[in-house]
Amino acid sequence: MAPFESVSVKIEEGIFWLTLNRPEARNALDAKMLAEIDAAFTEAETNDEVRVIVVQGAGGKSFAAGADIKQLNTRKPLEALIPGMQGLYNKIEDSTKVTIAAVNGYALGGGCELALACDIRIASNKAKLGLPELNLGIIPGAGGTQRLTRIIGKGRALDMILTGKIIDGEEAERIGLVTHFVTEDDLTRKIESIAGDILKKGPVAIQLAKFAVHKGYDIDEGTAMWIEKLSQAVAFGTEDKDEGTKAFIEKRKAQFKNR
Numbered sequence: 001m002a003p004f005e006s007v008s009v010k011i012e013e014g015i016f017w018l019t020l021n022r023p024e025a026r027n028a029l030d031a032k033m034l035a036e037i038d039a040a041f042t043e044a045e046t047n048d049e050v051r052v053i054v055v056q057g058a059g060g061k062s063f064a065a066g067a068d069i070k071q072l073n074t075r076k077p078l079e080a081l082i083p084g085m086q087g088l089y090n091k092i093e094d095s096t097k098v099t100i101a102a103v104n105g106y107a108l109g110g111g112c113e114l115a116l117a118c119d120i121r122i123a124s125n126k127a128k129l130g131l132p133e134l135n136l137g138i139i140p141g142a143g144g145t146q147r148l149t150r151i152i153g154k155g156r157a158l159d160m161i162l163t164g165k166i167i168d169g170e171e172a173e174r175i176g177l178v179t180h181f182v183t184e185d186d187l188t189r190k191i192e193s194i195a196g197d198i199l200k201k202g203p204v205a206i207q208l209a210k211f212a213v214h215k216g217y218d219i220d221e222g223t224a225m226w227i228e229k230l231s232q233a234v235a236f237g238t239e240d241k242d243e244g245t246k247a248f249i250e251k252r253k254a255q256f257k258n259r
Contacts, residue, residue: 004021004036004039004040005021005032005036006020006021006022006030006032006033006036007019007020007021007033007036007037007040008021008058009040009043009044011047011049011050013199014049014050014051014052014195014199015050015051015052015053015054015192015195015199016040016043016044016047016050016052016053016054016097017054017056018037018040018041018044018053018054018055018056019056019057019058020033020037020055020056020057020058020063020064021058022058023057023058023059023060023061023062025065026059026061026062026064026065026105026106027057027058027059027062027063027064027065027111028064028065028066029064029066029085029110029111029114034084034085034088037088038088038091041053041088041091041092041095044095044097045095045096045097048258050097051097051098051195051198051199051203051206052097052098052099052100052195052198052199053095053097053098053099053100054099054100054102054191054195055099055100055101055102055114055115055118056101056102056104057102057104057105057111059105060104060105060126060184061105061106061126062105062106062107062111063101063102063103063104063105063106063107063111063114063115063127064106064107064108064110064111064114065106065107065108065109065111066108066109066110066111066112066132084142085110085113085141085142086141086142086143088142089113089114089116089117089142089143090117090143092114092117092118093117093118093143093147093214094214096206096207096210098119098120098195098198098206098210099117099118099119099120100118100119100120100121100122100191100194100195101114101115101118101120101121101122102122102124102187102188102191103115103121103122103123103124103127103129103169103178104123104124104126104127104184104187105124105126105127105128106127106128107127107128107129107130108128108129108130108131108132108166109130109131109132109133109140109144110142112129112130112131112144112148113131113140113142113143113144113147114142115129115178116143116144116147116148116151117143117147119210120179120180120194121172121177121178121179121180122178122179122180122181122182122187122190122191122194123168123169123172123173123178123180123181123182124169124181124182124183124184124186124187125168125169125170125181125182125183125184126169126184127168127169127172127178128166128167128168128169129166129167129168129169129172129177129178130160130164130165130166130167131144131148131160131161131164132164132166133161133164134161134162134164135164139161140161144161145157145161148160148161148177150217150218151176151177152175152176152177156175169181180194200253200254201256202235202238202240202241202243202244202254202256203240203256203258204234204235204238204240204258204259205235205238205240205241205244208231208232208234208235209231211227211231212224212227212228212231215227216228238259239257239259240254240256240257240258240259243255243256243257244256
């Protein structure tokens, strides 16, 4: 496993724990940290042992307090056209692993957009989420205008983006921005409970289900149904399908092999 400085990683029982580790800067997302997040995801993606990736922030005060403003201040127009943070978050959304964002503390701007790119978002009672980019004279540029709209609806997304309002975890759960709301003390327990449920499922089926949901969401329903049907056809041809159905019939725990 490659050495990192701005993030820390560990693997435990199929879970890849990726911790943003700049607590002195509220885990602000500078270029070095983004490069290390990218490298860490590449490691997790190519490790067959890993089934779930959890992204969290060190220090207990911030998940990620957004992009590094000093670096942002020097950006030139054409730099917005490179893949950058948006490209990294697309990579996270397209991961074959299940991704969980554990939001404890501030998740603002690029930090909120990082959480939006994950499959499941869990917020603690200390969570604060928002997209305040307009205060800096820019817009959310790492998928925020699109993912937030698709997750909570256009009206609520416009309200959050145009006002720059910051909401707590309870409000985020109410409007569907996060999937679960728990106390800080219960955060790790909730992550492990959800990850435990996922680890019992067929790995190939998880990849196909994610693919069908993500690729089918923004297209017409008929085409999306074909994506689902073809994904199911792939699942029908796997050893995991044979094992899963046989285990159910025999009333035992399935032993999936990811093939």
